[in-house]
Amino acid sequence: MSIPAHSLQTHSLRKEYPGTVALDDVSVSFTGGKIHALIGKNGAGKSTLVKIIAGATQPTRGSLFVDGLEVSLPSPRHALERGIVAVHQELSLVPELTVAENILLGRLPKKRGFGNSVIDWRRVFARAEQILTDLGIHLDVREKANTLGIAQQQVVEIAKAMSYEPSILILDEPTSALAQRETERLFDLLKKLKMRGVVLLYITHRLQELHEIADTVTALRNGALVGTIGIDQATPAAIVQMMFGEVIQRSRPADLVTPAEPFIEVRSFSRSGVFWDVNFTVNKGEVLGIAGLLGSGRTELLRAMFGANPPDSGELIIAGQHIRPTSPEQMKELGVAMTPENRKDQGLVQLLSTTINLCMSSLHRIAFHGFLTRAREEHLVERNIRELDITVARTDAPVAFLSGGNQQKVVIGKWLNTNPRLVLLDEPTRGIDVQAKQQMFQIIWDMSNRGISCIVVSSELEELLDICHRILIMRAGRIVSDVRPSELSLENLFAACMKEEV
């Protein structure tokens, strides 16, 4: 190949956010003509690294080198001019515009004259056609983006990226929405790009893809670089070791009860296209974990149990009562609570105060014949703040001012005030600091000791091993096994979620 390979190096990159260090002293080097996989847990620093490389955020310290020259990228536009293009996980096509317009958005060829303000449609389509042909893709450039499937939209995103003729291309979980065949087509495309000497950074959670596509594997953990290995060394055990490090088993309180009496039974729960024939039982006071990848149906299952998105078929049995969940209001009456995955937009009303948010689900309990009294509210709020150790300067200020961990405690407090018997926790520790996580575990154990059952969905598998009595493994909308944390290692749990033999 005569095309010179590009390269990308980072030198001692550090990124501080108020209160946390997202990236710490990361020096790594990526060469062109190879596909470099970037792995790590949520919050490991992958997205911060990508943002810095793409000019979306500035490092606190450190420098970047493209093709051996130091560059400074104050904005994504500067990065684009340097040939650095990122394709994000969320698709960003304009649905009502054609494929060609989306590819050339903001850079549509203009007719000469008329003050350079009239679009030359013939050239628009010809240029887009050319880009797609170069990539070996057959797509009608006149079709509107909203008529395309997800995979085709992904392809258009990549074509758009390619239209900048990048020397460095970053793909953030490009296959998360793709089916097997579509993934293969994408991989073919990436291999072609590789031949052109492009530096390809590939972020993925699907570790089984690594061997199909990657040449090297680089891992980040807690903001620091763990290392880079060649794909031939990347055994599943090595990957887990790189991602998770030495796993420290947190000490579980000795007085944790072993629940025996069943509280709720889920019977043949199905929701078309999301999960099928799910059956399980949760005991009184039990902490049940649900492990599974993004898209395995775990969040949807919780939402169905809570009536937020009711199941198509199936029922719940609580104390002999057969129930079809239809609304959160109904499930609340039955003693079921849910802290949603998206705490900021679904768990809290950010505009309103901490007090109002804490009382939101239990208004009827607090009120006296429908009338609210300040004294009763304040009494309850004080108790929440004391018991959950919420750090809040003013309870009458908008809850938006609180940190992630404290906001999560407010969501839990809101539900504890309803006197729940079952709490569904979706990613309860996402985006909160280590100390707050530890407190969250304690809160879950306290609930368990008080006889409240908990179902915890988490991407942090080692957390599930720490906090749960029992773990269900969910894959592609089905529960595939039912295990006890003492019976298996993190590697085994991880492999079970991935459907890979270790």
Add this chain to the structure above:
Amino acid sequence: MNANSRIQSLFTNGILEIILVLLCVVLSLAASGFLTTENLLNVLRNVSMQGVIAFGMTMVIISGEIDLSVGSAVAFSACLTAFLTGKLSTEWASLPIALAIATAIVFSLIFGFFLGVFTGFMRTRYQVPSFITTLALMTGLSGAAELITNGFPLTPFPSWYNFIGGGYLVGIPFPAILFILTFVVLQFLMNYTTFGRSVYAVGGNSEAARLSGINVSRIKMMVLGITAFLAALSGVMVSSEIMSGTATTAKGWELDVIAAVIIGGTSLMGGVGRVWGTMVGVVFLGVLMNGMTLLNVSEYWQHVVRGVIILVAVLLNLLQKEKGER
């Protein structure tokens, strides 16, 4: 809190109240007829019919919706009351006039309430924006008012009926009493009941409210229902004041009402606002119009001034909010 920061908080939270007081001081110096009991009661009477609706509209806007049909609903309710009174006291039932009037009023109010509930139903069941449903109602009700009156004012009322819109009780205009009563009820409803709390939650983030086990549909239907009820009440007051059901009354009221709510600090984005703020907004506009009339400012100028006030008030609110966030 020391005296200094207390004054500061008064300025940031009570800026509109302060401006209102200043306006009153200026007007009482500039216009000799302003600071008399009679004139001030007159101001209250003038604002009361729109004001009654404004309190309901405050709830609607806080809940994240809008009601454009209130002006037409006033006209329709006035005409319906007159129409039913006429029919019930003559060809349909030959009821005694007092009973006919009472029946007509009760029916108009209930009908108004269910029109609002219908808007809420369309919103929550079929996701039709309240802007659209109430826009349709605005046109439809206006036409319906013309239809039942045949385009001429209906005048079936005996002279004592004028009490509701034009009478006095212990020296206070009766409509002003209804206005203050509505304020007290909605102020209480929004601040001291589970219902009021739920309205703020639904308007602030309806998905979070739903996932908190709040029945969002019921809240929206109730809020729109109460407001349409108040518009119908306002229609009854208007029919009494002018002693007829006239289809062309209350044209454009929806915008006056929304303006008063916005001036009072309620955010069109939902979730933020106070009934008290609307009270101040309504009185502020009333005093301003009254003052300008006393000072012989032309009506055209009054409209221009009102336009400027709306813009300045919203700007002040936004600047204040920005300051609070910093």
